[in-house]
Amino acid sequence: MNGQNGHKSVLVIGGGIAGIQASLDLANMGFKVYLVEKSPSIGGRMAQLDKTFPTNDCAMCILAPRMIEANSHSNIDLYTYSEVEDVSGEVSDFKVKIKRNSPFVDWSKCTGCGLCEEGCPVILPKEFDQGLGKRKAIFIPFPQAVPKKYTVDKREERPCKAACMDACPAHTNVLGYIKLIAEGEFQEAYKLIRDTNPLPASVGRVCYAPCEEACNRGQIDEPMAIRDLKRFAADQVNIEELEVPTVTKTDKKVAIVGSGPAGLAAANDLALKGHDVTIFEALPESGGMLRVGIPEYRLPKEILRKEIGYIQKLGVEIRTGVQVGKDIALEEIRGNYDALFIAAGAHGGMRLRMEGEELPGVIEGIRFLRAVNLGEKVEVGKKTAVIGGGNTAVDCARTAKRLGAEEVKIVYRRSRSEMPASAEETAAVEEEGIPIEFLTTPTRFFPGNGKLARMECVKMKLGEPDASGRPRPIPIEGSEFTTSVDTVIAALGQAPETEFVKEFGVSLSKRGMIEIDPETGATNIEGVFAGGDVVTGPAFVIDAIAAGKRAAHSIDRHLKGEPIEVKEEGKEPEKLSEEEVEDRKKRFPSQKRVRLRDEPIGERIKDFREVSLGYTVEEAIEEASRCLAGQIEGCIECHECAKRCEANAIAYTMQDEHIEIDVGAIILATGLDLYDVSPLTEYGYGKIKNVVTAIEFERLTAASGPTFGELKRPSDGKIPHAIAFIQCVGSRDFKHKAYCSSVCCMHATKEAILAYEHHPGTKSTIFYMDLRAVGKRFQEYVTRAKEEYNVTYIRSRPGRVAVNPENQNPIVWYEDTTTTETKNMEVDLVVLCQAMTPRGSKELAEMLGIELNEYGFVEVPDKLSHPVDSTRPGIFACGYVHSPRDIPDSVTQGSGAAARAAEVIAGGS
């Protein structure tokens, strides 16, 4: 074994304490070391431990410096999240292929700040906490991880195209919040929605949901009920109790005209950027069309009030009853603010332009709704006709019904398929007993007793398509007819009222709408922006929100003196190809959309109660679980992390990297796995909640664990005052592992001591076969446990663990070996000291060409005089994969293996 001409470098496989020690020793000798670790961090099992016996040193405290040293050592190339793929050659000249798994994060950019993790909606069991805790799909294994770089746990391709997110004007993270709802994380779902949509509860009720139309699940069976799920998430949150984030204030002031969705969305975003925002609202109530255009039964005012209230809590001031142009001049606002956003909406009604329109009893739809919504006294006659086919018409008709009109009908000049109102709304109106007269339009109104009495209508037929693309309705000559009517509500549409900006010099379109750069929201005047219905004419809430957000982004940049850049927007929603549809149909069984339940028709039309009841928790989870994206494990590629990462480090397209190295020697240090104890059914693991394994217990006491170091038992969070530890669970057992796992006697003793330290007075009982306290100061440690920490040792192998159904206490049945009596002991918690097995040795042994013993530990041919040598020259082993052993012995072997490797590669120097 002379390495004079060989490679002066060593491959160490496994980044636990043994591998780290071997690497550090070799690196400190001056040799090049490649340290390959499968998980994203080094540290191994020791990192999971709370304290270490027999000194009760905090494991992480003594380990962390070595981890950092290994990472920063100039002679060590650390490859975490990597695997050895192939080994060829021989001692002094091994060729090794290493696969560096793609972490989908550019580690040269990642700062480990954790912003990405907060936003990730995918919750997975945290390996580091043995699944007791949770982590996200983008994660670091534990707080002190080395290197502190994030990894995306991306396992499969997302089965859909996330068309919902592209279709949404606000690009809300639909995949993300649906996933969170499916996981039962409703608060988190709400927070995620609120990141892009400041009015989730309102939008979750009234949105026209273009996302659902785009939803790829719709190509398979039915689209997801995205809007209803949004409402559900919002309904789970008490908006009034939401915390308000602290933001650093800028000294900039922004004025917003109009408190509708566009104005509110802009105000929300600008306030979160630290700007001072004032909204001027002409009406006595804030909320714009959401407040005055949508009836209570679709969007309860109280809900809207709360959502606006939260925006006010962010520091936004809303001055209601102030009409810009009348109560305050636009010029004055301009002078006092650094930027202006005009979002005055489209509140002007459209006239019918026909005879009798001025008669009492004929009213504009939008004015009708506004009056009702503001609580004004509005009377409708017995017979009410609503003219129009849009959502406003439907809203008017349903409102009129609720106000007591006996007969309500809708008169619409085209046919059903041309109706702009949503199918859902159309169905609802008909359900409520309101007929729609299609292909009919009024022509004249006749008075009687000084008010409206009759209406003349004409029948229509459909002609060639007009400018809107819909067939033009043509009156059928001679088809006129007259009906008696008390009230006519003309819901023909709305228009913005933009008189007030004219003198200010804001350029308007021919139709009287404000002209802007559609991508930035900027008007022709610097510092003045506009958006929402005032720009587009009547459109949807979510469009207005998107416009408000877009403008806020531009205004923020403007205020910072940065060039106004277009925010990157999503792409067009994509459809699944036919093959993809077939494939998805095979993979995912058809599942019907969960329908929302409504209030019974007979009841609901009596008042303005909310019609739709919303989902129950079970319904919401069931519906959310249908989402195609959620059918896969791991990352669903919602790109939330990429959106949040300030370092631009997220790289979804990153590929695995394959590298080749030459080394003179190899050290195997892959450590241990924990033997699955659930087949030992007599101990109830997995069935009895308060039966845990020793490593789980360790995580329950560790400061970095799922309970932050508070020792509580799983079933009810109660402090366990009586604990039983059972030794040799799976060890020294022919049915499982015949060998002794070597460390359990001591770690049980340590854990019993820790339990006492957490809660003085705790009584621990350790059931053991032989108490193998063979190391330096171990006997003394056991004595201390008995004398100072209330630990009792009983020599017995318990036969089974039962449970007291009343309090979930486990009951340990055992034979007292001194009296041969069968006894039982009821405790708060049972800890199973499970067997440990060599980790990853089978695959590696084949690759390395080394032999293993019957249990998978490394076969050492010359056990006594060359105790760390494998069956193949130049390949050494240390730590638990070599044989069951504790930390000092693993460290010793790590150094020992380093010395043997040094012999190979240093020969003759």
Place this chain on the structure above:
Amino acid sequence: MEQARIGVFVCHCGVNIGAYVDVPQVVEYVKGLPNVVHAERNLFTCSEEGISAIKKAIPEYSLNRVIVASCTPRTHERLFRAACEEAGLNKYLFEFVNIRDQCSWVHMREPGKATEKAKELIKMGVAKARLLQPLEEIEIPVIPSCLVMGGGVVGISAALNLAEQGFEVHLVEKEGELGGTLLDIYKLFPTNEQASKLIGALIQKVKDHSKIKTHLSTKVKDASGFIGNFDATLDEDGKESKLKVGTIIVATGAEELKPLGQYGYGKFPNVITQLELEQRMKKEGFDGQNVVMINCVGARVPERTYCSRFCCMTAVKNATLIKESNPTSKVWLLHRDLMAYGVEFENYYRKSMEQGVRFIRYELEKLPRVIGNGKAEKVKVWHQLRGREVELSVDIVVLTTPLIPRADNEEISKMLKVPLSEQGFFLEAHLKLMPVEFATDGIYLCGSARWPTDIAEGVSQAYAAAAKAAIPMRRGYVKPEAITALVDEDKCSGCGTCEPVCPFKAIELQARDGKKVSHISEAVCKGCGTCGAACPAGAIIMNHFRDVEILAQIEALFSKSN
């Protein structure tokens, strides 16, 4: 001196500190201390995040002093100093304040007071940090040669490994031949190979190796110096020779306890120890018919509390070998916990049962009794499962006794200035992570000199010690800590008070301009401060712990203001 600009990093250490000390409050307080230009808190200052925060803050706030208030310098000082160094700050301008061991851990039940104490300790640290001076480390060359003390299997393994790595080795054995305890042993567990064969092969390798110089019948009489440059005096049967080596490995082993007065040992000729049994088996074989072995004789008892680790397996092996050579024999093994840990031992233990070795467990409260007249005839022992005492006829009683520290451990400990544990074995630097290193640089330990160990473990430790020794030898130099004592020769009266109190023999009186002055070797000095305290003239300056620095700390503690 330039104005001190101090940065303070206060660590939560998760809940270790954060749950008891109000860290944000401490940080706010620290910000108001004089010369503190930056203070921040970190969840874990030792994490990569924390380290980069330090490295970032040094240039950002033009820091020229750094304080970390967290755990203990024992484990973390090196790390934080390195962070300072990487950011261009002399590492001796770093000051450590321990608010974990001294605040959160000891005052867990009074968090308010823990917080106040943390503030005061940091205030003291700041007062000291203001006065800190940069120090430079000297570079000491390392002689690429190692002195291995002890020529048993462990010492030999260390020597062979280092020699194979290319280093010169002096292997010193006080007996006339190499091999140590293995020379007396018959067969080895768990392989049942002949001890003589194993040790013979190793001895031959040593003999053949050009890099190893063996010194038989030799004791290391004296050793002085420091890592890289040790001067050893060897005494070979009264003949002294000098040696210069860079590193030293202690592999002097241990010896078997002779349990005089127990179970008839020393009184009955047929009561012997395991080692005596081995010797007999090796020389003449063994053909006893009724054998009783008693484990834990003199071990795990109040007067000697420790477990000697491998003796259970020695007994199991010898019992098995007796059964193998004489299947009709009756072999009882009376034991307490049976320490057959791991794969091989458990296997061996099980096979011994299959071979017919009978195991009877006894308790410390009901010890077995050896009864006889002139020789041991019966052993009586309480049989737990049968619930009564049983009587075993014996031809021979074998007592399994622990390894005990060698008598000359104390002498070696003093000579090398390395500590012994309360049991008399050598004490490593850290039980968990530095098992083969002494706190003193350049000296390492392995085998049963450290703690009773079996062959495989001892050899692993030998390799580990060799790895540690190879590090400075391969590098060729070391840079010891610059925190050393310094003599102000003008003030020194040459009284010599300091010389005998130095535990590291770093001080000698030298002639200077017609008077004697004390001289301290920087390389040997460990900066313990004993001489500084002893000097009646105040002539000894402790770098990094100068009187002005300490006084400033004390003043800070008792001053009312910040």
